[in-house]
Amino acid sequence: MIKKDLGLLLLIVVVGIVVAIINPRFLLPINLANTANLIGLFGILSIGQAYVIITGGIELSVGSLVALLGVLFVDFVAVQDMSWMLALPLILVLGAAIGAIHGLLITRLNLQPFVVTLCGLLIYRGAARFYTADGTAGFAFGQSFPDLEFLTAGRLYGIPNTFIALVIIAVVMWVVLHRSVFGRYLYAIGKNEEAARYSGIRTGRMVMSAYVICGLLTALSAIYFAMYTRSISPASHGQFYELYAIAAAVLGGFSLRGGEGSIVGAVLGTVLLQELQNLVNLLGIPSSLNFAVMGGVILIGVLIDQQWNAIRAQRRLVSAARQTEAHMADQATVPVTANQD
Amino acid sequence: MIKKDLGLLLLIVVVGIVVAIINPRFLLPINLANTANLIGLFGILSIGQAYVIITGGIELSVGSLVALLGVLFVDFVAVQDMSWMLALPLILVLGAAIGAIHGLLITRLNLQPFVVTLCGLLIYRGAARFYTADGTAGFAFGQSFPDLEFLTAGRLYGIPNTFIALVIIAVVMWVVLHRSVFGRYLYAIGKNEEAARYSGIRTGRMVMSAYVICGLLTALSAIYFAMYTRSISPASHGQFYELYAIAAAVLGGFSLRGGEGSIVGAVLGTVLLQELQNLVNLLGIPSSLNFAVMGGVILIGVLIDQQWNAIRAQRRLVSAARQTEAHMADQATVPVTANQD
Amino acid sequence: ADKPTLAFVVNGASDFWKAAEAGVKKAQAEMPDYTMELKYPEQAAVAIQQRLMEDLVSAGVKGIMVSAVDPKTQTDGLNKIGSQTALFTTDSDAPKTNRIAYIGSSNVDAGKQAAEIAKKAMPNGGKCMGFVGLLGADNARERIEGMKDGLKGTKIELVDVRGDDIDQTRAKKNVEDALVASPDLTCMVGFYSYNTPRIYEALRDAGKLGQITVVGFDDDPITLGGVKEGTIAATVVQQPFEWAYQGMKLMAAYLKGDKSGIPANGLIIIPTVIIGKDDVDKYAANLKAMAGK
Amino acid sequence: MTYPGVVALEGLSLDIVPGEVIGLVGENGAGKSTLMKILGGVIAPDRGTILLDGVELRSLTVESSISSGIAFVHQELNLFENLDVAANIFLGREPLKGGLLRLVDRDRLRDMVKPLLKRVGAHFSADTPVASLSLAEQQMVEIAKALSINARLVIFDEPTSSLPLAETERLLSIIKLLKADGISVIFISHRLHEVERVADRVVVLRDGALVGTLAKKDIGHDQMVKLMIGRVLAARTAKPQRLPGAVALRANGLRTAAYPSRPVDLEIRYGEIMGLAGLVGSGRTELARVLFGIDRSYGGAILQDGQEIVLRSARDAVQRGIFLVPEDRKRNGILLDFPITQNITLADLPMLASYFMLSAERETAAAEKQRLRLGIKAPSVSTRTGTLSGGNQQKVVLAKWLSMSPKVMIFDEPTRGIDIGAKQEIYGLMRALADAGVAILMISSDMEEVIGVSDRIGVMHEGQIAGILDEDDFSQESVLLLAVGRSVK
Ligand SMILES: Nc1ncnc2c1ncn2[C@@H]1O[C@H](COP(=O)(O)OP(=O)(O)OP(=O)(O)O)[C@@H](O)[C@H]1O
Numbered sequence A, B: 001m002i003k004k005d006l007g008l009l010l011l012i013v014v015v016g017i018v019v020a021i022i023n024p025r026f027l028l029p030i031n032l033a034n035t036a037n038l039i040g041l042f043g044i045l046s047i048g049q050a051y052v053i054i055t056g057g058i059e060l061s062v063g064s065l066v067a068l069l070g071v072l073f074v075d076f077v078a079v080q081d082m083s084w085m086l087a088l089p090l091i092l093v094l095g096a097a098i099g100a101i102h103g104l105l106i107t108r109l110n111l112q113p114f115v116v117t118l119c120g121l122l123i124y125r126g127a128a129r130f131y132t133a134d135g136t137a138g139f140a141f142g143q144s145f146p147d148l149e150f151l152t153a154g155r156l157y158g159i160p161n162t163f164i165a166l167v168i169i170a171v172v173m174w175v176v177l178h179r180s181v182f183g184r185y186l187y188a189i190g191k192n193e194e195a196a197r198y199s200g201i202r203t204g205r206m207v208m209s210a211y212v213i214c215g216l217l218t219a220l221s222a223i224y225f226a227m228y229t230r231s232i233s234p235a236s237h238g239q240f241y242e243l244y245a246i247a248a249a250v251l252g253g254f255s256l257r258g259g260e261g262s263i264v265g266a267v268l269g270t271v272l273l274q275e276l277q278n279l280v281n282l283l284g285i286p287s288s289l290n291f292a293v294m295g296g297v298i299l300i301g302v303l304i305d306q307q308w309n310a311i312r313a314q315r316r317l318v319s320a321a322r323q324t325e326a327h328m329a330d331q332a333t334v335p336v337t338a339n340q341d
Numbered sequence C: 001a002d003k004p005t006l007a008f009v010v011n012g013a014s015d016f017w018k019a020a021e022a023g024v025k026k027a028q029a030e031m032p033d034y035t036m037e038l039k040y041p042e043q044a045a046v047a048i049q050q051r052l053m054e055d056l057v058s059a060g061v062k063g064i065m066v067s068a069v070d071p072k073t074q075t076d077g078l079n080k081i082g083s084q085t086a087l088f089t090t091d092s093d094a095p096k097t098n099r100i101a102y103i104g105s106s107n108v109d110a111g112k113q114a115a116e117i118a119k120k121a122m123p124n125g126g127k128c129m130g131f132v133g134l135l136g137a138d139n140a141r142e143r144i145e146g147m148k149d150g151l152k153g154t155k156i157e158l159v160d161v162r163g164d165d166i167d168q169t170r171a172k173k174n175v176e177d178a179l180v181a182s183p184d185l186t187c188m189v190g191f192y193s194y195n196t197p198r199i200y201e202a203l204r205d206a207g208k209l210g211q212i213t214v215v216g217f218d219d220d221p222i223t224l225g226g227v228k229e230g231t232i233a234a235t236v237v238q239q240p241f242e243w244a245y246q247g248m249k250l251m252a253a254y255l256k257g258d259k260s261g262i263p264a265n266g267l268i269i270i271p272t273v274i275i276g277k278d279d280v281d282k283y284a285a286n287l288k289a290m291a292g293k
Numbered sequence D: 001m002t003y004p005g006v007v008a009l010e011g012l013s014l015d016i017v018p019g020e021v022i023g024l025v026g027e028n029g030a031g032k033s034t035l036m037k038i039l040g041g042v043i044a045p046d047r048g049t050i051l052l053d054g055v056e057l058r059s060l061t062v063e064s065s066i067s068s069g070i071a072f073v074h075q076e077l078n079l080f081e082n083l084d085v086a087a088n089i090f091l092g093r094e095p096l097k098g099g100l101l102r103l104v105d106r107d108r109l110r111d112m113v114k115p116l117l118k119r120v121g122a123h124f125s126a127d128t129p130v131a132s133l134s135l136a137e138q139q140m141v142e143i144a145k146a147l148s149i150n151a152r153l154v155i156f157d158e159p160t161s162s163l164p165l166a167e168t169e170r171l172l173s174i175i176k177l178l179k180a181d182g183i184s185v186i187f188i189s190h191r192l193h194e195v196e197r198v199a200d201r202v203v204v205l206r207d208g209a210l211v212g213t214l215a216k217k218d219i220g221h222d223q224m225v226k227l228m229i230g231r232v233l234a235a236r237t238a239k240p241q242r243l244p245g246a247v248a249l250r251a252n253g254l255r256t257a258a259y260p261s262r263p264v265d266l267e268i269r270y271g272e273i274m275g276l277a278g279l280v281g282s283g284r285t286e287l288a289r290v291l292f293g294i295d296r297s298y299g300g301a302i303l304q305d306g307q308e309i310v311l312r313s314a315r316d317a318v319q320r321g322i323f324l325v326p327e328d329r330k331r332n333g334i335l336l337d338f339p340i341t342q343n344i345t346l347a348d349l350p351m352l353a354s355y356f357m358l359s360a361e362r363e364t365a366a367a368e369k370q371r372l373r374l375g376i377k378a379p380s381v382s383t384r385t386g387t388l389s390g391g392n393q394q395k396v397v398l399a400k401w402l403s404m405s406p407k408v409m410i411f412d413e414p415t416r417g418i419d420i421g422a423k424q425e426i427y428g429l430m431r432a433l434a435d436a437g438v439a440i441l442m443i444s445s446d447m448e449e450v451i452g453v454s455d456r457i458g459v460m461h462e463g464q465i466a467g468i469l470d471e472d473d474f475s476q477e478s479v480l481l482l483a484v485g486r487s488v489k
C-alpha cells in the first residue's frame, strides 16, 4: 500500500518538475495556493467517497448533493438571513441524514448502492433546481460574512484554510480507517460482508456509518464550494464531481470491489488530478483536452499499477518457489523422524 | 422474469392511461410516433448496455461515444463529403473497435470495467471536443441526403424507422441472449466467471464480444442521434446518456451484479423513461423536475420490485416447507434399505 | 514569450464564440506585439471558470476579458482577478466589480427586439412557446424578460418556456411535444443559438414550416438559412466578433496607458441587430469575411 | 506445481487402468485437488506430462480435457444459480440448432438431462432453477454433470463432503456402476470408510509427493492413516472428564425459516457435546443460524441460563458467548484476503483495542498464541488466509472463537472437507472445550463423527427434533430411523 502511494507521489513530483521547467510560474506561491485550495475542496469529497468505496459501495449522488446543499446553504445565509453558525451545522446534519437514508436503503432494503445513489443523483439535482426555480443562488453584492469567509475561503500564512481543513480531516480519517476498530470492520465488510456478519460485526450499521461519513464530508465540501464560487446555478454546479472523487480514489489505489485502498492514496489521487488541471491551464493546452488528459492519466496510472502488480506477483512466485525448494531440502529429514513416531 | 416484465408493462400502461385522461392529446398518433422515435434511439443504447451489464460489467462511456461518433459521422458526411454508404459502416466498425479495446483492457489486463469505461467517458468527450475545436458539427442549411434521412429519421406508415430498427434489433438480440449458446454463456459468466471458465467457456472472448456488441449498438445509436439533432455540440451532446441506458436496464430488472435481466425488460425500461419525459412536457411540469421525476420513478420501481421479491421468497419458503413435508412422507422407506449395504 | 498576453475567457464551449475567436484573431493580426488567446472552460460552471482565470493570472496574463458564467454573484471572484490583472467584462456585465469596462450588448434589449419581430410577423396576436437551454441562466432570463416586456399590451403572449439542459435531443423533442401539447401555438422562440435550428427541423419534420412564426436568436447557419427561406421570421444577432475585436484592441490600448477608449460609465454597448430576410445575405457574407474564410 | 510459498506437487507419477477405482487420500493441502485440477486442465503444471493411451496430451485446457474424456466433480461447487439444472449440466456442451446462430436445442437438452437425473436419483426436474436446490441437491447436479460427459475417467473431489447418508450411498453405487462400464474413477475423500468400500487401489499423497499405494487387499483405515500422517492415530475419542452441568441454552418451540410451522425444542448443557444429526434439509443449519442471531425466528423462544434472550444480530449472540463455526467456510467463516492474524482477531477487536484504536502487537500476540495452540500450519500469522489448506482454514475459524471465552459453541459440519489428522485434532479441541465447561452443539452429517464424538445425539426430522439418544442407545440404525421420521424400537 505504502509503495503504491510512493509511486503516486513520485508521479506528482515528476509532473510538477516538468511543468515548472516549462512554465516556472507554476511554482509561484499564488498558483500553489490556488491549487491547494481546490485540492482541499475535492480532497474532502474524495475521502468521503473512499469510505463508501472501501465497503464495496459507491456514491454517485455527490455532485448533485454539492449542488443541493450548496443552494440551501447560500439561501439560508444570504436570503433567509439565518446565522451561518446555525446554517453550517444544519447543512452538515442534512448531509449526514441523506447519507443515512442511502445507507438504510442499501443495508435494510438490500438495494444496490449504484441504483440508490444514481436515483439520488437525479433526485437531488432536480430538487436543487426546483428549490431556486432554476435560478441562481448567490450572495448579493456587498453581502459579507467575515468569519465565515475567513473559515471557508481565507488563508493562514498564505495557506488556504480549505487545504488545512483537508489535512486535518485526512489525518483524522486516516487514523479512523487504518488504525481503528471501525476501519478494520469496513475493510472486512468490503472483502466479505457475510463473513464479517458471522464474526459478530453489525455490518448494516458499519456500512450505514460509511455513507453517513460520506454525506457529512460531502456537505462540508458543498459549503466550501459554495463559498468558493459564491454563486450556484443548480443545473450545472457540481456536475461530475462524483466522477472526480471516484477517479481520485481509484488512482489512489482503491478497488471498486471493496476492501482495498488507503486515505493517503485518495488524497494523492486528488492532488494529481488537480495538478493536471492546473497544468492544462498553465501550459495553454486547449481546455477541450482537459477531460481527455484526466482520463488518459487515470488509465495509464491504473495500467502501470496493474502491470506492476502482475510483475511483482510473478517475482514473488518465483522467489517463493525457490525458497520453498531450499526449505524443503532442509526439511527433507523431518518426515522420516516423524515417521518413527 | 416474465412476471417482472409484465409488472413493468402494467406500470407503463397505467401511467399512459392516467396521462391520456389528463391530456388526451397524449394518444395522438403524432405524439406516439415522436415518442416511439426516441424510444428507438435510447432503446438501442439500453440493449447494448444490457449486454455488458449481464456479464457483471458496466459501460460508462456511452454518452461520450455518442458525441464522438456523432461528430465524426456528421463531419465525414457533411464536411468531408464522404458517401454515407461508406461513413456508416466506418462508424459502426469504429464503435465495435472501441468496444473491443474496452473488452481487451478488461479481460486481458484485468482492469475493472468501471475504471476503463470511466476513462473512456473522459477521453472520448475530450477527443470529440478537440476534433471540432469545441465547435458544433452540423449539416449546412439545405444539405440533404434523402436515402440516409429516410433510413435514420424517416417513417414507414407513420412508424419511425428508428423504432422499427429497435424492434428488429431487440428481437435479434433477444434470440441471441435468451436462446443462443452465447447468451447462455454470458449469463453464466455474469453469475460466476471462474466457474464458467472451469466449464471450458472462453470467458475472455465472451466478455469481449459483449463490449463489442455494446460498442456497435452505441455507434448505430450515435448515428441515429446525429441524424435526429442534425447538429452536435460535442461538449454537451449525449451527456448522461449512459445513465439513461443503465437506468433503463436496471428498471427492466437487470442486476448490476451480473447474470440477471431480460432484453424485454431493458426495452420496457426505456419505454417507461421516455414516457415519463413525454409526460413532463405534456402536463406542463417544470422542466427542472424532469430529472427528479426520473429518479423518483426508478427508485420506487426498484423498491416495489425488491419488496415484491421479498414477499414472494417468503411465500415460496412456506410452500416449499409444505411440499417437503409431503415428499418426505412418501420417501420414508428409501434410506433404510441403504443402511443395510 | 515576453510579449504580454491578453486572454478572452468565454463562459462555455459553444459555436457562438467562434465569431469571437475570429475577432481575437483579427486583433492579433493587427497587434503582433501581444499574444492574444481565447479560452474555453471545460464546463460552463462558475468554479471551473474561476479556476481557469486564476490559473491564467498565475501564468502571467496581463489582461482578461471575460464572459462570466454568473456575473451577478461571481463578484468576489471577479474582484480577486481584477485586483491582479486588467479585467474587462463582455457578453453580460458585472457592474459591481472592479472591472475596467464592459463591452457587449444588452440581453434585455435583444429580448425586446425579438418582441419586435413577433409583433411585425403577427399583427393579429398569437401564442408563443419559448425554448431555451438553461432556464435559470442570466442571459436566458434577461432575454425572456425583455421579450415579455416588449410584448406587453399586445395580443401576443409568451405562454411558457421549456428548458433542455443543453441536450439537443431534448431540445428537439421539446418542440415536438409542444406541437402536440398545445395545438393552438402560432409562434415559437428559440432563445439559445441551437434552439432555433431545432425548432426549424422539428417543424420541417412535422410539415408545419411556414405555418408557425419562428423568432430566432443568434446566427446558426440553419437559422440564417431559415430566415433566407422565409420560414423563420427573423433573428436577433449579437456581435461577438466586434466584442472580441474591439475589446482586444481596447485592452491593448489600456495596458499601454491609453485610457481614452473607456467611457465614463464603463459601458461600451455594441447593439444587437435584427436580421430579416433582406439583410441575411449581407450578414452571412460579412460573417464569412470576418472568419477569414 | 508451485504456488507462492508452497510446492503443491513435486515429482509425482500415477497411472490408472480402465475400470479401476482409485482412492486418493492425503492430509489437507497434500495436493490432491491440485493434481486433479491439472488433469482437468484448470491449471497448468510447471513440468511433467500426461499420457492418454500412451499419447501425450499437450497443453491441456478444460475443453481438451473434457473432449479427451476426463470428467470432473470439483471440490467447491461450480454451479450457476441463475440457470436451470439442464443448462448447468451441459454448460459448454449444449446441443445446437439454428446453424451459425448457435441456438440451444432446448428439447434435445431436456431429453438428454432426464436420464442423468434419474441415474443420480434426483427428484427435481431439468428446468428447476439451481437457486432453489439445497446444497446436497446441487451436489447431485454436479455429479450428473460429470456423468453427462461420456467420460473414460471421472474425478470426484470430495463429492460426499456435503452429502449425507442416503445420497452418499447413491453416489457410491453410481461409482460401482461406472466401474462396471469400464470407466475409471478417481475418488478423493476424507471419509476413509467410503474409500475403503469403493477403491480398488488407494494412492496416498503427502506434501505434494506420492508416499504410498495400497492394493485392494491392503486397504484399511489404519494403513491409510499411517501413510497419510506418518503414524498411527491414538484412540479415536477421549471420554468426557466430567458430568454435564446445567442447561446452557434452550430452544423453546423455536420456529425457523426452513419449517416455519414446526417448533424445535432442544437443550444443550454445559460440559457436553450434543450431536445433531438429520437428513439433508432437515433444518439443522437454519436452527444454528437462528441460535446465532443471523436469522430471525418465526416464533418460540431462546433461553440462556434459564433467561429468555433476544438475538437481533450475530453480535448479540457473540456478546453472550454463543459462537458459531459455520458450514460454508469460504462464504461465512473467513476472509480469504485477510492475513491469519486479522481473521483470528476480527471478532474480538474491541477487547484487543484501547479506545477503539487497534494495537498490532496485541493482535499478533493473540494470533500467535492461537496458531501455536491449534497448530495452524502456515509460514507466519501474516500469511494470507486464502493460501492455506482447507483444514488449516478451518482451524483459523476455530481460533477466532477460541481466543474469546465461549459459553456455547455451535459447530456446523466442523470437519467438512478436513483430513483425518485434523479431524482428530478438532475432536480433541471440542472435547477439551466441553471439559472446560463449554456447551457444544455439533451439527454433522458424518455418522461416524456423530456417534464417535457426541455425548448425546439429537436427531432432526423435517424441522423438528425427532428424538434424543443417550450414549447407551447410540447406533447407526437408531439415528437413521429417527432421521426418517420413524420411532426407535
Ligand atoms: N491458489 C492457490 N494459491 C496458493 N497456494 C495454493 C493455492 N491453491 C492451493 N494452494 C496450496 O497448495 C497445496 C495443495 O493444495 P490442494 O488444494 O491440492 O490440497 P488438497 O490435498 O486438495 O487439500 P484438501 O483436502 O484440504 O482439499 C496447499 O498447501 C495449498 O495451500
Ligand SMILES: Nc1ncnc2c1ncn2[C@@H]1O[C@H](COP(=O)(O)OP(=O)(O)OP(=O)(O)O)[C@@H](O)[C@H]1O
Residues within 6 Å of the ligand: B324, D131, D132, D133, D134, D135, D136, D164, D258, D278, D279, D280, D281, D282, D283, D284, D285, D286, D287, D327, D445
Ligand atoms: N440459502 C438457502 N436458500 C434456499 N433454501 C435454503 C437455503 N438454506 C437452506 N435452505 C433450505 O432450507 C431447508 C433446511 O436446510 P438446512 O440447511 O437448515 O438443513 P440441514 O439439516 O442443515 O441440512 P444440510 O445438511 O444440507 O446443511 C432445506 O430444504 C434447504 O433447501
Ligand SMILES: [Mg+2]
Residues within 6 Å of the ligand: D032, D033, D034, D075, D157
Ligand atoms: Mg482439495
Ligand SMILES: [Mg+2]
Residues within 6 Å of the ligand: D284, D285, D286, D327, D412
Ligand atoms: Mg446444514
